[in-house]
Amino acid sequence: MRDKTAGLLEILKLQPVVPVLVIDQVEHAVPLARALVKGGLKAIEITLRTPVALDAIRAVANEVEGAVPGAGTVLNKQDYNKAEDAGSQFIVSPGATLELLEAARKSKVPMLPGAATPSEVMSLREEGYDVMKFFPAEQAGGASYLKSLSSPLAGTLFCPTGGVSPENAKDYLSLPNVVCVGGSWVAPKDLVAAGDWDGITRLAEEACKLAR
Template sequence: MSFTLAKTERLAAILSQTPVIPVLTFSDAQTGVATSKALRDGGLTVLEVTMRTPKALEALKAIVDEVEGVTVGAGTVLEPEHVEQAIVSGAAFLVSPGSSSRLISAGSEAPVPFLPGVSTVSEALQLAERGATFAKFFPAGPAGGAPFLRALVAPLPEMHFVPTGGIDIGNAQDYLSLRNVAAVGGSWVAPPDALEAKDWARVTQLAKEASALKARPAAPA
């Protein structure tokens, strides 16, 4: 199964809403809802809830049900069964750190857009052969950072990336200035100590700073 134009356009529309996608890990639904409201109030309305904890799906569903004005995706999708679980919980898109053949097949067949992960040129080429024009670049820092993605503009002009891993307010603009970067992912906007202290004002302020980053060129579908 290949990536369809309709779902690619839906993914492009989602990514065009924000320069930064918060990558969030929650141990309970209540914290997920409060954090999501704080991020939304700061201008970040596309959220990725990672499937790394026993309560991740519960938190995702609670955010979908209780927080207006946000688009919520499921991250750290590693297995085909994760795809089904995320869809049932209300995920509007799926994100994976890698792109195994089984996962590509399951993700591309899902009813919502799928953003598979790559860290090499060969992986990006394999996705392009399946019709994908968007990929997560992970782990961005260790895998080559902004210079690596800049080097891919010429040979892979149709591919656009969402770099994640090692990105913060200090270097996010380096990525966003590249014409093959649709958005960046990062956890710095919801630091664990702020969540533990329930310091939602701090989360909102960090979100405001992130949402104010310089707009990048619109990524084509």
């Protein structure tokens, strides 16, 4: 577990913002990932919310140099195994179930499980997790809530996702218990639909500047 945590942290520390992507057309996956990597965002979370998500992960893993593709919205053992087979280097879930934790134990690919309450964090710590996704960040209490967890739950690091934007990202990134944030604003649907990859690269570059 220690090696998996170290590997996950190595990925999350690549950049201050991990793009959270919903890809509707598989042909967008490679140019989108290339645009993000060019802008400095190498770790890329592709959510399993569309029928082409696994194919998109596979394409990015095979064709985009420098990209570190991960799978998001992983809800069960089947999702986990399929995402790993597609080439995911990290797994992200909005929560954690016994089935999902068992799949993670059997896999070499590290998981970033979601938690929103002290009890959820404590339960995951008992399973050996020190790095978690704080989700849904804004709706669950925002940066001030997460800051209040830093002392009683010292030693736990978070990647807040959900409602994080350029306007509030620094509020999270300034916290001692935040390693990075997850955000969808670096790949807005209108730019993706228009194939404006240069525009997405500029957004990625701006996101990199949010680093502390």
